[in-house]
């Protein structure tokens with residue numbers, strides 16, 4: 001079956017003054033996949049994401065999201081996407097239930113705060129304020145809020161940065177669950193293990209260009225077939241396995 005394109009990016013360019021941060025990149029995201037943008041600091045990942053999210057002006061190129069052209073129908077795009085807010089967007093006086101109700105009001109959507117919080121293991125924190133949450137809980141809440149307007153696509157910019165191994169793995173499961181429920185996920189990350197675990201396909205971005213795009217498996221196979229070998233023999237476990245084995249999989253932040 002032909003996979004349906006939900007995001008089409010063609011020859012996207014972004015200049016900041018004389019500096020060209022995004023140098024004519026093109027890629028498609030298919031419906032129902034987890035698509036990763038990987039790359040070193042300053043590669044242009046966030047810029048690209050923010051343009052697709054309608055939060056930043058592009059210099060040139062074409063972007064189509066859910067069939068809507070960014071130049072003609074940015075407001076239609078806004079309605080079908082879910083974006084993580086900066087922490088400053090969470091009014092300090094409100095608890096998690098009240099925040100979800102407020103966003104539901106803004107999006108004109110009926111919400112079931114406790115059900116949403118339950119999906120993200122936050123029902124115990126329903127009456128807490130955002131600032132009282134641990135790092136992992138904050139990330140889970142911010143991903144939960146991306147779902148309030150029942151979007152077709154959510155965008156996650158480095159969702160597990162700064163989290164401990166248990167919280168990261170827990171978030172990976174949640175992101176997969178969101179995708180399994182039918183939402184397309186676009187994610188940026190610096191963690192290659194994360195991309196390998198989560199992404200159906202990923203684009204590797206360097207200095208504003210896409211230098212490779214495929215499934216993690218295919219990218220690895222291509223490197224191996226070129227004769228690449230790891231210098232050190234790989235052990236059957238790594239230090240993270242030791243850590244998880246010793247400290248368990250349960251979340252520690254509660």
Ligand SMILES: Nc1ncnc2c1ncn2[C@@H]1O[C@H](COP(=O)(O)OP(=O)(O)OP(=O)(O)O)[C@@H](O)[C@H]1O
Nearest residue numbers: 016017019021039040041042043044045046047048
């Ligand atoms: N508002 C801005 N004005 C000028 N230059 C900017 C602006 N925003 C980003 N840049 C520059 O554009 C380049 C790409 O930045 P961007 O944040 O998109 O990279 P990134 O791949 O997301 O990096 P990181 O992994 O560090 O988040 C960087 O060189 C950055 O300094």
